[in-house]
Amino acid sequence: MNFSTENLVFDPQIIRRFDVNGPRYTSYPTADRFVEAFDASAADLWLGKRNIGGISRPLSLYFHIPFCNTICYYCACNKIITKDHGRSAKYLKYLGKELALQSSALDGVDGEHEVIQLHWGGGTPTFLSHDEMRQLMGMTRKHFKLLDGGEYSIEVDPRKVDTATVALLSELGFNRMSVGVQDFDERVQIAVNRIQTEEETANVISAARDNGFKSVSVDLIYGLPHQSVMGFNRTLDRVLAMDPERLSIYNYAHMPSMFKPQRRIAEPDLPSADTKLQILALAIKKLTEAGYVYIGMDHFAKPDDELAVAQRQGRLHRNFQGYSTYADCDMLSFGISSISKVGPSYYQNVKTLDEYYDRLDAQMLPVFRGIELTADDVLRRSIIQALMCHFELSIESIESAHLINFREYFAAELEEMKEMERAGLIRIDREWITVLPPGRMLVRIISMVFDRYLRAGRQRATYSKVI
Structure with missing residues (x-):
């Protein structure tokens, strides 16, 4: 069957x-239920309790890199639009402070806390220069031990990445890549301010394969302005020709009152609810006919991909990066707005750079809210x-x-x-x-x-x- x-x-x-x-x-x-009564001292307490009873779960690490060169109008992420690398240099310095604070709060020897999963998200992690990427990975390895065979992934903007950058990412230990596409239709790209050629995208995916990446995931969005069933069909054909191991097809949520950049999208240009359903139906039909397994929500994977295998074996898990193969991890997250999970607790960092820098200057974890689960x-x-x-x-x-x-x-x-x-x-x-x-x-x-x-x-x- x-x-x-x-x-x-x-x-x-x-x-x-x-x-x-x-x-x-x-x-x-969910994060909107977190409370400010759960503060930095509560997070510190749970970090210190991690090894009680001798059950030290392996760790998953997440780094939020908020910077982008240009703005994509559909985006709902916590990001900072800038071309000034002085800002990322300062941010990295403070990520180093947070790494030291969180790792010192853990019981045990610094540099020996075992990590099985790591993810750089954003924003645009590839905003960082090559030296900055080396610096961040070096700081991470100083405080944590990245295990062989772990899942080390990064979100990539093909417009900002060349083959030398992909080679560096491989050298730093990354073995999975998520490539943002959204749609190849030029009219759609203009409407959302993300002009990205098929060639740029194919080159990055090809470079990932040449450099030993185990898996490439492509992100698409349905419900963007000017999208049509025929246009999205062409995008799907082009993406399937690139043969990614995983595909995510997200529903665009138009919430301009919450996300200012979305105000630049004209509502009359958005596809109707019926058109959105037709696009989704088409995507599901094409992907399943091409042999992809429906993992859940908006995710598809090849049958031999680790996500599909984990689902068949009952090991699949869900966390802040979506579906994951590592169910028993605690997650430590670094950078503005990032969310950690330690034992029966979640906690979230402050959302602005000024608050983040102020807390770390005061030698405090930059936590502003969280929850201890009942x-x-x-x-x-x-x-x-x-x-x-x-x-x-x-x-x-x-x-x-x-x-x-x-x-x-x-x-x-x-x-x-x-x-x-x-x-x-x-x-x-x-x-x-x-x-x-x-x-x-x-x-x-x-x-x-x-x-x-x-x-x-x-x-x-x-x-x-x-x-």
Whole structure:
């Protein structure tokens, strides 16, 4: 049986019926539930507790590099538009301070904390000069031990990267690359202020292969101004010809009240909801026919890619970078607005450079909010993770891990899910909750049923549409 095509059914009527605003569940509780009462001292406390009981999980590290040379109008990231490398030089100096602070808060010997996963995101990490990249990786290796065979990834803007840069990234230890494309249609590119040729993109992917990168992921966005089914079809053909190991197809969420750059996008130029659904249907059909496996949410991967293998083996995980093969990591994050996960806690850094520099000058972790999970949070997080990553949930395993009677504890949730069951999105029996193929595109909606904070009636308006 072809797993890549039998695990997904695209039903526009079902999607229209259930499509609402909702979180992406890169964490639970979601970041908008973090509180400022959880501060730098609370983060320091949890970092110090990491090794208690002799269970020292391997680490995942994330570095937020916020700088970009130019602005892409669709972008909702925390970024700083500049051409001044003096700003990145100063930022790197302070990343070094934060590395020293976080690693010293960990119990154990500096330089021996084992790291299995590392990611540079942004902004545009490749804004950094070659010397700056060497400097950042050198500082990282001073405080942490990057294990052989780990997953070390970076987000790349093909407009700013040549073959020499790709060779350097390989030399520094990177083995995975995420390449932003969004759309190759020139009219769309002009409307979002991101002019990027097919040739630039193909050259970077080719250089990654020549330099031993294990995996290349390409990011596309549907719902951008002037997009059409035919135009996106051409983009998909061009991307598939480049043969990436992974593809992400994100829904553009037009929220100009929250993200100022989006105000430069004219709303009449955006495709209709029906056109967006047709583009998504086309993308799913083309990718599954090309042999890609639907991982979940907006992610596809080749059947032999580590993400697809991890999903088949029940090891897939979800974190702030999306889907991951390392479920048991604590994540330490560095730079403005980045979010860490340590034990049963999350904490987020301040969002502006001035605040970040001020906190670090005062020898404080630059944390401004976070949350310590309750037993209920941990329980619901495990359920949402299982649904988002594996499309099924063992009721018995949840009961034994959390010492609850599932049907009593979640009586209201199970009652609410009956409509989804009648619609064919899920199947609930004595032992399992299973997300059926027509429900897999809507797994966020299904997961939301278990979100206690949403159940408490808090608004959803700040979330994007699911599809």
